[in-house]
Amino acid sequence: MQLQSYDTLDHTVYTQLKEMIINKKLQPGELIVQNQLSQCLGVSRTPLRKALAQLEKEGLLAGTPKGWYIKEFTNEDMISVFRIRALMEGLACRLAAPKMEYADIVYLKTLFEEGYRQVRDRKAQAYYQADVRFHKFITDATQDAMLIQTIENNKIIMTSQVQGLYRDPEETIVEHMDILDALAKKDGEAAENLMRKHIEKAIPLLESGEFSIYK
Known part of the structure; x- marks a missing residue:
């Protein structure tokens, strides 16, 4: 052995x-x-x-x-985690925008379109897997090792606490496509703002108590 x-x-x-x-x-x-x-x-x-x-x-x-x-986390802790994630992944979009190739955009759009089709067939897991790959692809495209590690550490905390926090794919598919359109145009500022807003939309669920990390 x-x-x-x-x-x-x-x-x-x-x-x-x-x-x-x-x-x-x-x-x-x-x-x-x-x-x-x-x-x-x-x-x-x-x-x-x-x-x-x-x-x-x-x-x-x-x-x-x-x-x-x-470690024990409160809802307030997780709100901070999401705010930090929004800032860091927004920055990742701005840095990745000049480096994104046409083939990258096609790949990510195809990934989401296929995932969204499966949602309509009541197979939501494929869509959420596409979401994970989408965010990781953009982060990796920055080629910034420190930023990649910071975002990864943030996601580890988030995943350990809020695995059930999913927004409606009918809303998020539009947001994802808008981000991809900005990246396709290499408009880093627009992509950054769109990504920040996309992630920050989860925060009101924690603030309102509609979603608790203890559920």
């Missing part, structure tokens, strides 16, 4: 822990018991501690003298 390299093992443990937090197998406010968790994952405490330290950097854990806790 071939043993995993240290780097591969570290990443595997990190991924498993992150999924446990996102899927609420580890509850907000829960103290991490390292001995139990290392036995559960079948690893030593060294890769476990590395993964815990990384997740603390990403904002999912809180470090204290007693150890690590699963």
